[in-house]
Amino acid sequence: MTLLEFFTHNRGELGELVLEHLFLVVISTGIAVLIGVPLGILLTRRPALSKPILGFANIMQTVPSLALFGFLIPLNIYLFQVKIVGGIGARTAIVALVLYSLLPIIRNTFTGISNVDPAIRDAGRGMGMTDRQLLLQVELPLALGVIIAGVRVATVICVGTATIAAAIDAGGLGRYIFRGLRANDNVLILAGAVPAALIAIAADLLLGYFEKTIQLGAAVRGKSKRLLWASALVILAVLGGVYFFNSNSGGRIAVGSKDFTEQVILGEIVAQAIEAKAGLQVVRRFDLGGNLAHEALIGGEIDVYVEYTGTGLLAILKEKPLADPQEVLRRVKSAYAARFKLEWTEPLGFSNTFAILVRGDDAKKLGLKTVSDAAKVSSRWRAGFGQDFMSRADGYPGFSKAYGLHFEATREMDLSLTYRALAENQVDLIAGNSTDGLISRYGLYQLADDRHYFPPYDAVPVVRQATLEKYPALRAVLKQLGGILTVDEMRKLNYAVDGEKRQAKEVAQEFLRGKAVLR
Secondary structure, three states: OOHHHHHHHOHHHHHHHHHHHHHHHHHHHHHHHHHHHHHHHHHHHOHHHHHHHHHHHHHHHHOOHHHHHHHHOOOOEEEOOEEEEOOOOHHHHHHHHHHHHHHHHHHHHHHHHHOOOHHHHHHHHHOOOOHHHHHHHHHHHHHHHHHHHHHHHHHHHHHHHHOHHHHHOOOOOHHHHHHHHHHOOHHHHHHHHHHHHHHHHHHHHHHHHHHHOOOOOHHHHHHHHHHHHHHHHHHHHHHHHHHHHHHOOOOEEEEEEEOOHHHHHHHHHHHHHHHHHOOOEEEEEEEEOOOHHHHHHHOOOOOEEEEEHHHHHHHHOOOOOOOOHHHHHHHHHHHHHHHHOEEEOOOOOOEOOEEEEEEHHHHHHHOOOEHHHHHOOHHHOEEEEEHHHHHOOOOHHHHHHHHOOOOOEEEEEOHHHHHHHHHOOOOOEEEEEOOOOHHHHOOEEEEEOOOOOOOOOEEEEEEEHHHHHHOOHHHHHHHHOOOOOOHHHHHHHHHHHHOOOOOHHHHHHHHHHHOOOOO
């Protein structure tokens, strides 16, 4: 499918994502203007404050966006009993985008007013102008061009950074980019990147035109007042939208997922089953990076998502690996109930453990069947691992030690990119997921874990106890999903999305109909 065909076929979803992206950009930039311009004015009156305030804005520019999102999510800050910071979603994304947008607006406001000719100020004072009149009628009109230039820069920064916000379920065109990276699909990546670039160019041209049309006098004052009123209305719309979202969040089940294909498919399976069997309205909050799904579950941002027993034991509970699947499930059930008030329900029927993968041709040529076989030639190989695998307790440090692996080079990258890197001979061995459809797509070979290093990773829906008490029908639905999937079936579903480029929602619906869960 070409990019144009994709846009034609998905124009409805594309329009929604563009509107979500514009919402994030307009709201964030508007708030940044309302904060940044007064701060810039303050610095011209209190120059001693310029170093700490500009220093803070500079620091915000240097913090990686995902790190800033991760810092803001655990915070819970309320204004008039409405949460404005904390958790996943647009609220947290807007706060982060505002922080990223402040520097050019503050700096340009400060610079523009500071560079007004002192003779003009003296003339105004000589005419009997007050400091307020001097600011509104002389300094701001003369500095407005420089201020708008700062807003242009902030807007372009905001458009680009807003794509990362999809990682915390804030919507926008970043959804396509993350999906494309996950599925190694260049069309999907471009479907997110091209509209985002067009939005940035259009915003820059529009603000540039506004900057050029600024004229001194009453017209400028009129435009400034209209801009101020428009910004105030934007803020009211944000607060109203946040309040509306919070006040109408009751009576719905929020289903979450992590940020890879299998998780999105499982999220759809759970969501569609709940809609069909329990008659509840479902909100989908997918593509949550790292442990955000777990944090969102604890914080009440979502009600249920599918977790893996080995991940719960090692990454969340920080316990030692265990080989017995039943014992692992028993441990996580008990600990989650006591510590988090969460319940592990019925296992879905398959385990998605780490898969140590090599190219099929290499496996045949070198006679490789196990990881121990690969260890003998690893000194001549380059390995590629996802960030998660490199940092986990059951990941690379212990794995390489258990097998005596010594690679020529070890490259750390996004998990979805490791498959393409292996297929294109950029690396020679990777750690993927045993149910991943890309294994079949690229003709890769899974080496046997002959020393049984990796613990079991049975997929199990985890749900808030409070949600089960509120909606008793939910328990029966999740029980019906018990044992519904095998490893082979899960791999086929993943391939349908990653290999055949089908929609996860459509694939999940077809599967549930085949299992008679849906009619």
